[in-house]
Amino acid sequence: MDAAIPEDLLARVSEALYHGKKIEAIKWYRDLTGTGLAEAKRVVEQCEVELRLKTPDKFVTRPRFNMLVQNLVCWSVAATCYAFICVRSAVDQFRGKEIASFRTWIYWFIMVAAILSAYGCLREMRKLESERKR
Numbered sequence: 152m153d154a155a156i157p158e159d160l161l162a163r164v165s166e167a168l169y170h171g172k173k174i175e176a177i178k179w180y181r182d183l184t185g186t187g188l189a190e191a192k193r194v195v196e197q198c199e200v201e202l203r204l205k206t207p208d209k210f211v212t213r214p215r216f217n218m219l220v221q222n223l224v225c226w227s228v229a230a231t232c233y234a235f236i237c238v239r240s241a242v243d244q245f246r247g248k249e250i251a252s253f254r255t256w257i258y259w260f261i262m263v264a265a266i267l268s269a270y271g272c273l274r275e276m277r278k279l280e281s282e283r284k285r
Contacts (some may be wrong), residue, residue: 160184161198168199169209198205218276225269 160183167176173195181191203210239255 153203157183164195165200165202166197168202170211173199218272222269222272222276225265225272229265229269232258232265236262 160180163179164176164272167173167179167274176195176198177188177191180195181188184191235258236255239252239258243255243276
């Protein structure tokens with residue numbers, strides 16, 4: 152790391168980098184040293200590279216956007232399948248069938264799989280969120 156960084160600033164910048172707040176780290180560095188944006192960005196990025204090599208386990212990961220989208224898709228599929236099940240059950244009852252049609256069982260299977268997938272995604276997001284708070 153740059154030898155010109157004071158110890159208290161280095162600790163503050165490191166903590167911001169560990170929590171994924173690179174822009175804050177650059178702002179603090181610029182405010183306290185009076186350097187330009189390009190220089191501050193270069194120093195903070197160099198500091199981040201060195202910190203990732205020394206202590207990679209301290210960096211907090213955040214739930215990714217694709218996890219949120221996956222969760223939304225899973226719940227949407229589950230809701231759609233439930234709607235299809237309701238419609239198919241009504242049609243089967245109207246036709247006088249006592250046993251649900253094969254298509255209705257397929258919708259049940261897809262709905263349960265979508266709910267389990269969404270639950271797994273939620274559990275993973277909560278795990279990442281608790282790691283971030285530590």
